[in-house]
Amino acid sequence: MAASIDALGQFGLMGGFGGTTGAIGFTNSNEAMLGAAVIITGLFAVGLKARALVPGRTQALVEILYEFVRNMCVDTIGEEGLRFFPLVFTIFAFILLGNLIGLFPYFFAFTSHIAVTLTLALFVFVFSTGVGFYTHGFKFFKFFVPEGVPAWLLPLLVPIEIVSYLSRPVSLSVRLFANMTAGHVMWEVFAGFMLLLTASFGIFGAFASVVPLSLNVALAALELLVAGLQAYVFAILTCLYLHDAGHMH
Amino acid sequence: MDPQSAALIAKDVGAGLATIGVAGAGVGIGNLFGAFVAAVGRNPAARDTMFRDVLLGFALTEAVALYALVIALVILFA
Numbered sequence: 001m002a003a004s005i006d007a008l009g010q011f012g013l014m015g016g017f018g019g020t021t022g023a024i025g026f027t028n029s030n031e032a033m034l035g036a037a038v039i040i041t042g043l044f045a046v047g048l049k050a051r052a053l054v055p056g057r058t059q060a061l062v063e064i065l066y067e068f069v070r071n072m073c074v075d076t077i078g079e080e081g082l083r084f085f086p087l088v089f090t091i092f093a094f095i096l097l098g099n100l101i102g103l104f105p106y107f108f109a110f111t112s113h114i115a116v117t118l119t120l121a122l123f124v125f126v127f128s129t130g131v132g133f134y135t136h137g138f139k140f141f142k143f144f145v146p147e148g149v150p151a152w153l154l155p156l157l158v159p160i161e162i163v164s165y166l167s168r169p170v171s172l173s174v175r176l177f178a179n180m181t182a183g184h185v186m187w188e189v190f191a192g193f194m195l196l197l198t199a200s201f202g203i204f205g206a207f208a209s210v211v212p213l214s215l216n217v218a219l220a221a222l223e224l225l226v227a228g229l230q231a232y233v234f235a236i237l238t239c240l241y242l243h244d245a246g247h248m249h
Numbered sequence: 250m251d252p253q254s255a256a257l258i259a260k261d262v263g264a265g266l267a268t269i270g271v272a273g274a275g276v277g278i279g280n281l282f283g284a285f286v287a288a289v290g291r292n293p294a295a296r297d298t299m300f301r302d303v304l305l306g307f308a309l310t311e312a313v314a315l316y317a318l319v320i321a322l323v324i325l326f327a
Contacts, residue, residue, distance in 0.1 A: 008322075008326060171312060174312070174315070174316060175308070175309075175312035175315065177319075178315030178316065178318060178319045179312075179315060181322075182315060185322075229304055229307075229308050230308065233309070
């Protein structure tokens with residue numbers, strides 16, 4: 001058997017900006033995050049400069065993004081949800097651009113590291129718990145006691161509710177991390193198939209490797225969908241947790 | 250059989266077994282989109298309002314499959 005496929009080596013961290021800044025610890029992941037922040041800020045700066053009543057293309061794109069997240073906040077949390085809108089929009093845009101930047105060859109998807117997604121998920125968890133305590137005080141613990149439950153069922157139900165609440169940051173982070181990692185690993189594996197076919201069968205292998213290549217192209221379409229979808233799911237779950245903290249049902 | 254090679258064999262078997270968990274996600278996602286198609290068949294006008302919740306449900310169900318995949322990867326590579 002020829003060399004095996006190295007599926008997970010692509011997630012290793014190197015120095016940013018072509019390896020120049022490794023000494024100070026600025027990795028390619030940091031570079032991608034900086035790129036995401038610059039792109040979204042630049043997009044909004046350029047798009048909002050025109051201020052036309054009938055928007056041109058860039059302004060329309062900016063307005064679509066803004067309205068999409070704003071409607072999501074208001075529909076999920078209610079009218080007072082607008083005070084959380086900057087947070088939700090930042091999370092949505094950062095994760096969306098992180099996922100999208102990773103789709104390009106030789107670029108790095110910083111959301112494919114559990115460290116990054118766990119930080120974001122823990123921040124959302126701690127923040128929404130903090131909002132719950134701020135709004136309700138110690139009555140927030142009533143959140144774990146659902147309405148209309150007979151008293152003899154409570155010793156079983158309350159630990160289950162507590163555990164499922166504590167599993168929120170875990171599920172939030174692993175969902176995003178596993179989606180991104182799985183997509184990139186599948187790409188690498190099928191690309192490895194192409195190389196193995198060509199190495200083992202020469203010119204016939206090269207022609208046969210059209211099959212893994214077409215699978216990779218289809219995977220690219222799926223990855224594009226997943227990039228947007230996972231950003232949307234993270235944002236709407238943030239809104240849902242904030243709604244739970246404020247309304248407790 | 251020495252412990253090292255037994256551990257390597259056990260790793261591969263464990264990773265293979267962990268992948269069985271993704272079957273549940275297949276059932277769940279098929280269920281969800283079947284319900285969506287049936288609902289659109291009854292009420293075609295509700296398609297756009299419903300589609301967002303369908304995507305949310307799909308992502309949440311897919312996440313369970315990916316938890317199983319993460320366990321398999323951790324068994325294989327860590």
